[in-house]
Amino acid sequence: MSRRLRRTPVTRALAPIATVALLGCATPSVSQAAEGIRAYKPVTDTRLANPEPENWLQYRGNYAGWGYSPLDKINADNVKRLVPAWTLSTGVMDGHQSPPIVNNGIMFVSTPQAQVLAVNARDGQVLWRYQKDLPPELFQLHPTNRGVGLYGDKVYVATTDACVVALDAATGTAKWTKCVAKWRDGYYMTLSPLVAKGKVVVGVSGGEFGVRGFITALDAETGEEAWKTYTVAGPGDPGFATWKGDAWKTGGAPVWIQGSYDATNELAYYGTGNGGPWMPDTRPGDNLYSTSVVALDINTGAIKGHHQYHYNDAWDWDEVSAPVLITIDRDGRKIPAALHAGRNGYLWTLETTKEGPIKFVDAKPFVEQDVFTAVDPKTGRPTYDAAKVPNTGKKSSFCPSLWGGKDWPPEAYNPGTGLFYIPANNNLCADIQGVAVKNRKPGELYIGVPVEEILSSLRFKDGLDVSKPVNIGELQAWDPNTGKKVWGHDFQDSAMWGPVLTTGSGLVFAGGTSDRKFRAFDGKSGKVLWEMRLNSGVIGVPSSFMVDGVQYVSVQSGWGVDADRMLGGINSHLPEERRVRMAPQGGVVWVFKVMDQEVNAK
Amino acid sequence: MSAPNVTRITIDRRTALLGLAGCCLTGPVLAGPEEELPQKGDTLAFSDGPLEGKPVRLAAIVEGEPTLAVAVDAASGIQRTESRFAKIVLVRLPEADIDEDTRPYAVDGVIALSAICTHQGCTVNGWNKDTKSLLCFCHGSEFVPGEGGRVSKGPARKRIPVLPLAKSEAGEAIVADAFRGKPGPGV
Numbered sequence: 001m002s003r004r005l006r007r008t009p010v011t012r013a014l015a016p017i018a019t020v021a022l023l024g025c026a027t028p029s030v031s032q033a034a035e036g037i038r039a040y041k042p043v044t045d046t047r048l049a050n051p052e053p054e055n056w057l058q059y060r061g062n063y064a065g066w067g068y069s070p071l072d073k074i075n076a077d078n079v080k081r082l083v084p085a086w087t088l089s090t091g092v093m094d095g096h097q098s099p100p101i102v103n104n105g106i107m108f109v110s111t112p113q114a115q116v117l118a119v120n121a122r123d124g125q126v127l128w129r130y131q132k133d134l135p136p137e138l139f140q141l142h143p144t145n146r147g148v149g150l151y152g153d154k155v156y157v158a159t160t161d162a163c164v165v166a167l168d169a170a171t172g173t174a175k176w177t178k179c180v181a182k183w184r185d186g187y188y189m190t191l192s193p194l195v196a197k198g199k200v201v202v203g204v205s206g207g208e209f210g211v212r213g214f215i216t217a218l219d220a221e222t223g224e225e226a227w228k229t230y231t232v233a234g235p236g237d238p239g240f241a242t243w244k245g246d247a248w249k250t251g252g253a254p255v256w257i258q259g260s261y262d263a264t265n266e267l268a269y270y271g272t273g274n275g276g277p278w279m280p281d282t283r284p285g286d287n288l289y290s291t292s293v294v295a296l297d298i299n300t301g302a303i304k305g306h307h308q309y310h311y312n313d314a315w316d317w318d319e320v321s322a323p324v325l326i327t328i329d330r331d332g333r334k335i336p337a338a339l340h341a342g343r344n345g346y347l348w349t350l351e352t353t354k355e356g357p358i359k360f361v362d363a364k365p366f367v368e369q370d371v372f373t374a375v376d377p378k379t380g381r382p383t384y385d386a387a388k389v390p391n392t393g394k395k396s397s398f399c400p401s402l403w404g405g406k407d408w409p410p411e412a413y414n415p416g417t418g419l420f421y422i423p424a425n426n427n428l429c430a431d432i433q434g435v436a437v438k439n440r441k442p443g444e445l446y447i448g449v450p451v452e453e454i455l456s457s458l459r460f461k462d463g464l465d466v467s468k469p470v471n472i473g474e475l476q477a478w479d480p481n482t483g484k485k486v487w488g489h490d491f492q493d494s495a496m497w498g499p500v501l502t503t504g505s506g507l508v509f510a511g512g513t514s515d516r517k518f519r520a521f522d523g524k525s526g527k528v529l530w531e532m533r534l535n536s537g538v539i540g541v542p543s544s545f546m547v548d549g550v551q552y553v554s555v556q557s558g559w560g561v562d563a564d565r566m567l568g569g570i571n572s573h574l575p576e577e578r579r580v581r582m583a584p585q586g587g588v589v590w591v592f593k594v595m596d597q598e599v600n601a602k
Numbered sequence: 603m604s605a606p607n608v609t610r611i612t613i614d615r616r617t618a619l620l621g622l623a624g625c626c627l628t629g630p631v632l633a634g635p636e637e638e639l640p641q642k643g644d645t646l647a648f649s650d651g652p653l654e655g656k657p658v659r660l661a662a663i664v665e666g667e668p669t670l671a672v673a674v675d676a677a678s679g680i681q682r683t684e685s686r687f688a689k690i691v692l693v694r695l696p697e698a699d700i701d702e703d704t705r706p707y708a709v710d711g712v713i714a715l716s717a718i719c720t721h722q723g724c725t726v727n728g729w730n731k732d733t734k735s736l737l738c739f740c741h742g743s744e745f746v747p748g749e750g751g752r753v754s755k756g757p758a759r760k761r762i763p764v765l766p767l768a769k770s771e772a773g774e775a776i777v778a779d780a781f782r783g784k785p786g787p788g789v
Contacts, residue, residue, distance in 0.1 A: 094757075136687075137686040137786070139725070140724075141739075141740045441650070443686070454739065455737065455742055560757075565741070
């Protein structure tokens with residue numbers, strides 16, 4: 001299956017609309033809106049572990065990271081009549097990646113610049129708005145946010161100045177603010193908090209600034225630190241032997257995506273970023289726990305198990321997406337599995353245990369990958385083609401690119417279709433060469449690869465004929481029981497940066513292409529059933545919820561950050577007439593419903 | 603009574619208060635630490651590389667190699683490092699690449715500019731040799747130093763301000779005046 005992106009000339013940017021600004025200080029709300037807030041239903045461990053079908057209580061809808069809504073009112077027959085129910089301008093530029101999170105008719109949506117909006121999910125009325133006063137001198141490599149966490153009567157948001165803010169869900173008033181690291185030292189946060197057992201768990205970004213990554217849990221009521229676990233092993237840790245000298249002090253392994261969580265065994269599974277600086281010779285050894293999944297005891301933060309997807313990273317392949325927890329059937333045996341479509345281009349199937357240790361099941365490439373020559377069938381440890389490993393002073397060419405086979409946009413799992421959906425990017429490679437790293441300065445880049453080189457590193461796979469449209473982005477469906485790909489839907493001349501939602505009716509929703517379209521696919525075949533071009537590209541996590549018997553699908557549009565960086569790279573290799581020159585920015589919350597569904601519901 | 607054809611927006615007292623509470627947490631935006639920025643009469647020192655901390659001799663600035671520098675209070679010898687917005691990048695260009703409006707602020711082909719990207723505040727010290735532009739790693743914005751720091755490629759919208767330069771008898775760089783605009787993010 002293949003799809004050519006059509007382009008229409010775009011003459012000017014969509015100006016961000018001033019609606020939100022007008023709502024400013026004295027938010028004018030009708031009394032009905034206040035009723036909704038008064039009826040706020042506290043979020044509990046039980047509810048997070050067993051979310052009601054009509055709600056979307058966290059980043060991926062459930063703790064297991066499925067990106068799945070059991071709702072089935074929007075289906076293959078009526079999805080062609082999907083229309084906007086309401087929209088809302090966020091008033092903010094840059095990458096909007098956060099899912100609209102819904103608790104009993106109240107939507108909480110976060111945006112770049114540390115803003116949270118509480119909205120009546122049915123009609124779009126703004127109930128309150130919170131904006132953190134960010135430091136004027138703050139620098140933001142990734143000006144984005146990936147969602148709020150809900151617990152009790154509070155809403156939690158992590159910010160780019162490395163703080164967690166707890167807001168009163170009813171009013172938007174800050175109850176406490178706890179900064180977990182110094183932004184001036186290069187630490188920042190973009191992830192949605194994992195909330196469980198009275199703790200708000202977050203991790204830090206900053207891998208390009210020479211940080212030492214960590215995950216920390218704060219008391220949900222007070223913000224006091226409950227525990228802090230470094231993702232770069234230090235003295236006394238069993239993984240410390242995988243580092244040499246002082247490299248661990250600036251070892252990277254940032255954590256910028258919410259972990260998945262096994263509530264029964266009280267284990268949180270977090271993915272970790274690559275080691276820093278980028279070139280592997282600057283930090284010899286395996287570099288635990290970089291480019292790994294770690295299983296943490298939610299009560300103590302102790303690392304109970306880990307699996308390193310690839311050791312001593314050389315390619316900026318953060319393996320930061322948390323694994324999706326599902327039970328699979330392999331050769332007649334039920335396995336509690338953790339699935340991860342790696343930035344390294346392999347789909348990893350791991351087995352989790354009650355105690356924490358993680359076992360390797362198998363790994364298969366899902367995009368063009370020319371670095372691994374083998375993967376040990378017992379341990380999962382890859383062997384590298386030495387020619388594909390860049391180093392300080394050594395240029396190497398490798399596939400996939402720095403952004404990997406799948407970057408941060410989350411996969412989804414549908415228990416109905418039984419399929420695992422991956423937003424992949426294929427046929428992209430990169431060339432980089434390291435230079436000697438200078439002394440680290442707090443808050444300054446500490447990468448060891450020249451800026452110009454990184455920004456021009458992207459290229460197509462050798463031998464690809466660019467005189468014709470080329471397949472880049474691909475929505476893939478895999479059967480976790482057989483470990484085989486079932487279908488793929490290609491996007492030509494465009495990457496795919498769309499987080500995936502799947503629903504009880506077997507639909508799959510995703511945007512992510514440079515033509516700004518948001519689409520519904522048949523989850524069994526990959527056929528596009530509906531699509532609509534929005535104000536800006538869609539790199540937001542979609543969600544689904546129900547109010548008064550009507551099912552809605554919601555997503556933020558707002559192109560930016562790495563999707564935009566990659567677009568620049570792709571444009572430099574495509575013939576002029578096939579480039580998407582204009583990728584307008586500006587965030588909008590979109591909420592869709594089937595045109596006549598309300599009538600039917602009543 | 604509302605007319606039947608009019609949507610009446612009613613606000614109860616509680617809701618109005620909620621709105622206020624939500625909003626006013628943001629507080630006033632800080633004006634910016636102008637007093638920590640480079641001042642007329644400051645000298646410059648290298649803030650990176652093998653010459654770190656040494657006075658900037660203009661002859662040491664090489665074409666195609668943007669160089670980070672810091673202003674030094676002439677009287678006390680203290681480096682102005684309190685504010686990120688005080689960071690300076692020095693660029694050498696052929697005289698022909700410096701336009702008329704910028705030339706008065708350059709000395710011996712060297713131009714000083716704010717090293718802070720006007721998009722999201724990252725430090726700008728990359729160089730696109732094809733377009734002779736300063737390049738920001740964070741989001742790829744480019745600025746033309748020879749044309750007063752104007753934006754040649756977004757997402758930045760605002761030029762990076764130039765810092766007027768003079769030269770001491772020893773051939774070292776001196777700040778001739780404050781930044782020709784406000785450094786830091788903005789539109």
